[in-house]
Amino acid sequence: MRVLICGAGIAGLTLAWWLRRAGAEVTVVEKATGPRSDGYMIDFFGSGYDVAERMGILDALGEVAADITELTYADRHGRRSGGLCYASFTAMLDGRVLSLMRGDLEATLRSALDDGTEIRYGTSVSAVRDVPGGVDVELTDGDVRRADVLVGADGIHSVVRRLVFGPEEGFLHPLGYHTASYLFDDAELAEEVGRRFLLVGVPGRQAGLYPTRSGALAASLVHASAATGPPARPRAEVLAAYRGLGPMIDRVLAHCPEDPYYDRVAQIRMPGWSKGRVTLLGDAAHAVSLMAGQGSSMAMGGAYTLATELLGAGVEAALDRYERRMRPFALDKQRSGRNTAEWMVPHRAWRITVRNRLFGLAELPGGTAVMGRGLKRLGSSVVTAAK
Numbered sequence: 072m073r074v075l076i077c078g079a080g081i082a083g084l085t086l087a088w089w090l091r092r093a094g095a096e097v098t099v100v101e102k103a104t105g106p107r108s109d110g111y112m113i114d115f116f117g118s119g120y121d122v123a124e125r126m127g128i129l130d131a132l133g134e135v136a137a138d139i140t141e142l143t144y145a146d147r148h149g150r151r152s153g154g155l156c157y158a159s160f161t162a163m164l165d166g167r168v169l170s171l172m173r174g175d176l177e178a179t180l181r182s183a184l185d186d187g188t189e190i191r192y193g194t195s196v197s198a199v200r201d202v203p204g205g206v207d208v209e210l211t212d213g214d215v216r217r218a219d220v221l222v223g224a225d226g227i228h229s230v231v232r233r234l235v236f237g238p239e240e241g242f243l244h245p246l247g248y249h250t251a252s253y254l255f256d257d258a259e260l261a262e263e264v265g266r267r268f269l270l271v272g273v274p275g276r277q278a279g280l281y282p283t284r285s286g287a288l289a290a291s292l293v294h295a296s297a298a299t300g301p302p303a304r305p306r307a308e309v310l311a312a313y314r315g316l317g318p319m320i321d322r323v324l325a326h327c328p329e330d331p332y333y334d335r336v337a338q339i340r341m342p343g344w345s346k347g348r349v350t351l352l353g354d355a356a357h358a359v360s361l362m363a364g365q366g367s368s369m370a371m372g373g374a375y376t377l378a379t380e381l382l383g384a385g386v387e388a389a390l391d392r393y394e395r396r397m398r399p400f401a402l403d404k405q406r407s408g409r410n411t412a413e414w415m416v417p418h419r420a421w422r423i424t425v426r427n428r429l430f431g432l433a434e435l436p437g438g439t440a441v442m443g444r445g446l447k448r449l450g451s452s453v454v455t456a457a458k
């Protein structure tokens with residue numbers, strides 16, 4: 072089987088691994104000119120954790136896992152107003168969770184691939200044509216590849232989706248927030264932050280700050296915005312949006328690069344993920360948004376599901392079964408993403424107070440079990456679900 076995957080992100084690399092393991096011929100094309108290390112920290116549990124376990128890469132991921140001891144909600148002056156220690160969080164998920172930088176997860180998946188996997192950086196898809204028994208994919212470097220299946224694993228702004236299913240606006244649903252993230256070095260601030268994941272929030276805005284393994288600091292910012300397009304100058308937008316969150320966040324802003332990762336917080340909702348021999352995977356098909364906290368995990372769960380189906384039967388039947396297995400999970404995470412948004416970055420001060428206090432419940436007797444039930448539901452896994 073010849074499979075062309077567009078996008079060497081979390082979904083694309085996971086799919087490549089599973090298909091190569093079964094002997095498929097796999098080419099991955101990636102728009103970026105080389106591996107990318109940027110991105111934010113993810114709490115990695117549920118489907119993604121289960122898939123990683125089956126790939127035998129949990130130890131490698133453990134080695135690159137972030138060493139965070141506490142999630143701390145702080146006010147503008149850095150005073151603690153609530154939080155949760157990571158040991159409680161881990162206990163809620165029976166230890167089956169890792170805190171990972173997105174770039175470290177991607178790098179670990181890439182190194183798990185065998186030498187026979189072709190990854191062409193700096194290349195994308197420019198046209199797609201159905202031909203009898205296959206699909207012809209024209210690449211941006213002028214090459215034309217015939218494949219049995221084309222998989223669009225090219226993220227929320229997927230080009231495969233645009234070429235085959237239509238313009239992005241038909242499928243992208245903004246949740247009313249924008250997000251930015253970047254890494255920077257500041258030894259003095261790093262000392263102050265320690266091993267905490269610090270969150271400073273006021274209505275409609277939340278700035279997160281945490282250490283990475285390399286000693287750098289990471290900023291993770293979310294603010295309410297009705298703007299439907301990305302700003303022309305992301306740095307200027309970041310500086311304007313997060314001003315007034317106190318001296319610590321002012322210092323974080325001073326490190327903002329010209330081109331931080333910046334995007335609208337949005338979901339992709341589509342009536343169907345496949346057309347003929349073309350299918351979508353991960354964020355391209357069903358982005359759940361950072362509010363659901365399950366994007367990478369769902370990308371890996373989807374890749375595993377698609378691979379197992381493709382290796383079993385004819386392409387169109389396989390694509391149909393992949394979607395039938397995966398869609399209920401995607402819809403469920405999207406629903407929880409919409410429901411939790413107002414609690415993750417509240418528009419009202421009272422909600423911030425209530426949320427911060429609720430986190431303290433985890434430290435009370437029985438609290439871990441109660442909160443753990445909610446988390447486990449959020450992390451319900453396509454891998455362990457019955458077919």
Ligand SMILES: Cc1cc2nc3c(=O)[nH]c(=O)nc-3n(C[C@H](O)[C@H](O)[C@H](O)COP(=O)(O)OP(=O)(O)OC[C@H]3O[C@@H](n4cnc5c(N)ncnc54)[C@H](O)[C@@H]3O)c2cc1C
Nearest residue numbers: 078080081082102110111195225226230353354361366370
């Ligand atoms: C560099 C980076 C940083 C991110 N940081 C954040 C963050 O801070 N917060 C957040 O909520 N989400 C972030 N995300 C999105 C998050 O990683 C995804 O929600 C999640 O991992 C789902 O995985 P995915 O493989 O479906 O998509 P992604 O991880 O987005 O991977 C898609 C891949 O496709 C590539 N690609 C895109 N367009 C094309 C194209 N036209 N042709 C070929 N390749 C293409 C991308 O470069 C990327 O490698 C980031 C994604 C990237 C790529």
